[in-house]
Amino acid sequence: MHSKKANAAPKPALRVIKKYPNRRLYDTDTSSYITLSEVKQLVMDQEPFVVRDAKSNEDLTRSILLQIILEEEAGGAPMFSEAALANLIRFYGHAAQGFMGSYLEKNVQAFTDIQAKLAEQSKTLTPEMWAQFMNMQNPLMQGMMGNYVEQSKHMFEQMQEQMARQTEQMLGAFGIKR
Known part of the structure; x- marks a missing residue:
């Protein structure tokens, strides 16, 4: 059957x-x-x-x-403060709008990846091991957070470089050179 x-x-x-x-x-x-x-x-x-x-x-x-x-x-506990929401709104119509969306998306994905790695590793931890993990500086955690911060910094630098190139192009179109 x-x-x-x-x-x-x-x-x-x-x-x-x-x-x-x-x-x-x-x-x-x-x-x-x-x-x-x-x-x-x-x-x-x-x-x-x-x-x-x-x-x-x-x-x-x-x-x-x-x-x-x-x-x-x-409802419940909001994720975004009023200040964060106001700053997001300010990016609409701004030259950096496209960059900000990409920047946020990549950072949220990097954070999600870190969270998934931690969740995977925590499956093998006993309560005693978890206590040790929480009481000491974990090099793995430092490494992952360091990678996240470095990745975030790199994305921000790329965004700044791209904005600078676009500004130069726009000024050049108006015949203005720096």
Whole structure:
């Protein structure tokens, strides 16, 4: 007897969620309506998905992700201070807007990688080993944080160099040389 999975068609690589005008979200994978918290769980489970407008087929994934962030920020302990949010807003329309997005994305990814490495290493730790780990300067941790800081510094320097090149090009276009 064949299992149900053997007869089932392979799942598409990208889960499609349709957003209807009544703001309801329909998961085409499960053929059911889902909530925003269930979409958040897809993110947490690293499930690849796209949210599309049911009528126009426009990609709404970013706006749904921003909506999840807004709900998370409104409840519990927010991740961003008012000052951090104000600084992010100031980058919109600024020459460095594209760089800032890339810079933040790379830094968040580097932080996520460090967190994953620590989680992997902590699986083998006993409570006693964990206590020792917490009570001493761990060279591995220093190395990982050092790599993160160095990577962040390098990305910032690249961003500054690229901005300087663009400024020179812009000034050159106006016939101004430094």
